[in-house]
Amino acid sequence: MTSAGLEVLLQTLISGLLLGGLYALIGIGMTLIMGVMKIINLAHGELMMVGMYIAYVLFSSFHIDPYLSILIAAPVLFFLGIFIQKYLINPVLKVEAIIPENQVILTVGIGMVLANIATIIFSSDYKTTPVEYATKAWYLSDIWKTSPIELSLSMAWSVSFCVALLITACLWFFLAKTDMGKSIRATAQDKEAAQLMGVNVERMRVFTFGLGSALVGSAGCLFIPIYYLYPDLGGQFTLIAFVITILGGLGSTVGAIVGGLILGVFESLTSTYVGMGWAPVGRFVIFVAALIFVPGGIMSLFKKKRLGK
Amino acid sequence: MKKALPLIVAGLLAILPLLGLSSYWMHILILVIMWSVIGMAWNLLGGYCGQVSFGHAAFFGVGAYTAGILYNKLGISGWWGLPISIFVVTIFALVIGYICLRLKGPFFALGTLAMGVILRVMAENLTTITEGDLGIMIRERTWIEKTWYFYVILVIALLSFFLVKKVIESKLGYYFVAIREDQDAAESLGINTTLYKTIALSLSAVITGLAGAFYTNYMGYIDPKIVFALHDISIVTIMVVMVGGVATYWGPFVGAIIMVFLAEIIRTIPKLGAAHHTFFGILLIVIIIFLPNGVVGDWPKLKRFLRIGRAG
Numbered sequence: 001m002t003s004a005g006l007e008v009l010l011q012t013l014i015s016g017l018l019l020g021g022l023y024a025l026i027g028i029g030m031t032l033i034m035g036v037m038k039i040i041n042l043a044h045g046e047l048m049m050v051g052m053y054i055a056y057v058l059f060s061s062f063h064i065d066p067y068l069s070i071l072i073a074a075p076v077l078f079f080l081g082i083f084i085q086k087y088l089i090n091p092v093l094k095v096e097a098i099i100p101e102n103q104v105i106l107t108v109g110i111g112m113v114l115a116n117i118a119t120i121i122f123s124s125d126y127k128t129t130p131v132e133y134a135t136k137a138w139y140l141s142d143i144w145k146t147s148p149i150e151l152s153l154s155m156a157w158s159v160s161f162c163v164a165l166l167i168t169a170c171l172w173f174f175l176a177k178t179d180m181g182k183s184i185r186a187t188a189q190d191k192e193a194a195q196l197m198g199v200n201v202e203r204m205r206v207f208t209f210g211l212g213s214a215l216v217g218s219a220g221c222l223f224i225p226i227y228y229l230y231p232d233l234g235g236q237f238t239l240i241a242f243v244i245t246i247l248g249g250l251g252s253t254v255g256a257i258v259g260g261l262i263l264g265v266f267e268s269l270t271s272t273y274v275g276m277g278w279a280p281v282g283r284f285v286i287f288v289a290a291l292i293f294v295p296g297g298i299m300s301l302f303k304k305k306r307l308g309k
Numbered sequence: 310m311k312k313a314l315p316l317i318v319a320g321l322l323a324i325l326p327l328l329g330l331s332s333y334w335m336h337i338l339i340l341v342i343m344w345s346v347i348g349m350a351w352n353l354l355g356g357y358c359g360q361v362s363f364g365h366a367a368f369f370g371v372g373a374y375t376a377g378i379l380y381n382k383l384g385i386s387g388w389w390g391l392p393i394s395i396f397v398v399t400i401f402a403l404v405i406g407y408i409c410l411r412l413k414g415p416f417f418a419l420g421t422l423a424m425g426v427i428l429r430v431m432a433e434n435l436t437t438i439t440e441g442d443l444g445i446m447i448r449e450r451t452w453i454e455k456t457w458y459f460y461v462i463l464v465i466a467l468l469s470f471f472l473v474k475k476v477i478e479s480k481l482g483y484y485f486v487a488i489r490e491d492q493d494a495a496e497s498l499g500i501n502t503t504l505y506k507t508i509a510l511s512l513s514a515v516i517t518g519l520a521g522a523f524y525t526n527y528m529g530y531i532d533p534k535i536v537f538a539l540h541d542i543s544i545v546t547i548m549v550v551m552v553g554g555v556a557t558y559w560g561p562f563v564g565a566i567i568m569v570f571l572a573e574i575i576r577t578i579p580k581l582g583a584a585h586h587t588f589f590g591i592l593l594i595v596i597i598i599f600l601p602n603g604v605v606g607d608w609p610k611l612k613r614f615l616r617i618g619r620a621g
Contacts, residue, residue: 040415088594097601099555101361104415108363108544109593116586235539239426242419277434284427288408291420295411 011151012272013265018153020264021161022222025168026237027244027256029215034250035188036208039089039103043111045237047213051077051220052229053118059129059224066129067163070221074214081213084110085206111234118231127229131156160222167218168257175253184208216241236280243287249297258298262286315474318562319467326456335455339527341562341569342462343520347542348549348561349469350516355547356556357477358509359489360410364421366542367428368514371401372521373536377445378438380525387447390522391465398518401428402511410506413492422543429537444532447525458527465523469516474558476512485509517546540586548589552596554605563605 026048033041041047054076055069064072088110092103099105136155175181186194187204195201216237244263248255263286270282294301325338347369355361375397376390409420432439439445452458476482484505487495496502525531536542545568553564571592575585600607 040419042419088598091598092601095598095601097555097597099355099359099361101415101418102597102601104361104418105547105551106594106597108547109590109597112540112544112586112590112593116584116590120584120587236426239419239423243423246416275434277430280430281427281434284423284430287423291408291411 012268016265016268018157018161020261021164023264024257024260025164025219026241027260029212030241031245031256033212037205042107044241045234046111046114048216048220048237049234051217052224055221055224066224070218073217073221077217078210078214081210085209115231131225156225247290249299252299255297255299339459341565342466344549344565345562346466346469346520347546349473350513351546352550353473354509354513358485361418362421363418364425365546366537367425368517369521370536371398372518373525373531376522376525377531381445387526394518394522398514402514406507406510429533432533447529554603557605560603560605
């Protein structure tokens with residue numbers, strides 16, 4: 001391979017990883033909700049869209065940096081999530097119906113309402129937040145003068161990736177070390193047993209939905225410096241989140257991170273080597289391949305190995 | 310009486326064009342019947358077999374594009390799309406079924422949703438076959454009047470109705486319901502669940518594809534964003550059945566009437582046109598919470614509620 005070809009490949013891989021880090025954050029929110037509540041939240045991408053619009057409004061009216069708006073968007077999304085879970089999803093879980101997937105269809109309805117309200121308020125125009133660092137880039141040669149190859153990375157992408165890592169680390173700390181986090185994990189593993197151990201399962205469910213929404217809302221704030229915004233963008237991110245959860249294994253947080261990174265790299269490769277328009281197809285090729293070859297998700301491969309020993 | 314009801318309704322519908330309805334009303338009627346066909350198809354798979362599909366736009370679009378490509382590339386009448394789409398859609402259904410039917414419950418729903426999106430993206434990008442975003446235009450309309458289109462879709466609807474009824478009342482229908490109620494139990498009783506789910510999916514897909522092929526000929530223009538639309542086809546399909554009544558013969562018809570008229574009413578109110586998804590979404594939420602089995606399925610409940618309302 002020529003050095004130019006190698007450069008393109010490396011560049012593609014690294015931007016894929018940066019994208020994947022953000023995807024992972026979206027995926028974690030979905031996988032948490034799926035693991036604890038056993039429901040699929042098809043309004044996930046729309047919640048992210050709400051987060052993005054909050055960041056957009058804060059930027060355009062108060063000139064608040066999108067990264068700082070996480071501090072506002074995340075709590076707002078948290079309470080929106082709690083509201084949705086408490087007053088819309090919970091009542092449906094109690095209703096007897098022929099089709100058990102009613103709650104999935106319900107979240108579709110919620111997503112439709114959110115997207116449409118955004119269209120009414122902000123019109124369906126494409127919006128961006130023109131922060132000055134959005135177009136800046138840094139080069140590998142800035143740090144490593146004698147580097148044989150040259151890479152350039154977008155400043156905004158790199159910062160977003162680092163913030164995503166930070167949020168993921170905080171979440172890991174919360175889930176692994178705090179009482180609340182342990183209760184959430186217990187609820188995900190075995191609802192009845194957790195209940196017997198004195199965990200308020202009902203409260204954990206509501207809280208998890210809020211937490212998942214807050215995560216995807218902050219992912220939205222991280223996306224906005226590098227992405228344009230329109231009301232219908234939610235749908236594709238819902239699908240991305242879903243592909244990640246399938247890829248990583250249902251309800252597995254580590255799986256969501258791995259899945260997000262794989263998806264990001266693969267998408268980046270498809271758009272470089274096949275064509276921009278085909279990136280969504282690449283996403284679904286991964287999805288179909290995961291369903292056929294690793295139906296339990298990437299994490300199940302590791303588990304099997306451990307059992308084999 | 311009850312046995313003859315479908316024929317009576319069909320007869321009444323068949324007389325309607327003779328009343329000299331305006332072109333607009335004929336259009337509404339055609340839409341209602343087309344959506345009933347799609348609803349019946351979805352109901353067979355979702356309502357009876359319990360496999361909730363979020364991607365019926367995939368089959369609708371494949372049917373529509375079969376007709377469109379036959380006209381555009383081979384230069385034959387788009388109406389050939391009706392018989393030929395049966396084969397094409399069956400092939401697509403088998404492939405999609407092979408991939409998605411290994412998923413259960415909500416995961417199947419999301420798998421089919423993804424399939425719908427894949428096909429849309431493919432239709433957008435395979436420009437040599439599908440013309441991409443430009444779409445396909447049927448330049449010569451078969452009929453100027455809408456009456457004949459109405460009769461065509463009415464015949465399709467009648468055939469679909471009896472096909473679904475026949476299937477549901479046969480042994481096959483019982484297998485479907487058994488799979489819906491408890492797939493593992495059905496499997497353990499010796500029902501080849503994969504086979505019967507594939508049959509349900511294929512039948513449902515073929516009927517939806519016919520509606521798609523009809524749509525191309527009737528509307529005269531298709532593009533990937535219209536026929537593979539997630540919200541405007543796949544979700545509306547689910548809504549037609551949910552609003553009308555899941556797993557009922559008449560549910561899709563009632564649901565189609567409600568949905569088409571609701572869409573038209575919202576469209577006529579100025580400034581609210583853009584908000585039709587909000588209304589659809591709210592209607593969906595309300596229906597799922599209060600009438601989970603739809604207007605037909607929860608009719609006794611609805612009647613009781615209305616009576617209480619009147620007394621109070």
